[in-house]
Amino acid sequence: MSDGKIPVMFTLPPSNRHELILLDVEKPSLKTLNKQITSTIASSPNCAEFMAKHKSKDVKEQIQEIRVHWSEEGRDRKVWPEYTVVTEENFPAILELLKTGAAKDVLEIKVGKAEE
Secondary structure, three states: OOOOEEEEEEEOOOOOOEEEEEEEOOOOOHHHHHHHHHHHHHHOHHHOOOOHHHOOOOOOEEEEEEEEEOOOOOOOOOOOOOEEEOOOOOHHHHHHHHHHOOOOOEEEEEEEEOOO
């Protein structure tokens, strides 16, 4: 894409909660990605939990892990992994692969209660 952003889907396993975001590939930052996903989870109807209106508002969820679930299309599963955990070190390389993937790879977001 010419504006420096690529479309990426993220999911919140094990549910079918999900959303599509435009990921900035010009100035990639894992911290920025965390903020973008966290705010999207809070506002998106696709990320709303079943029975969320009955959940305590005091409980804050935070991202515990982000991993890429790689598409099988065009990849040899004998050598290509099913998942890769996203780290600060591998994030730029993962973005390069996501740019070429035509939105087939999916970010899986593990969320949990924030530690006090």
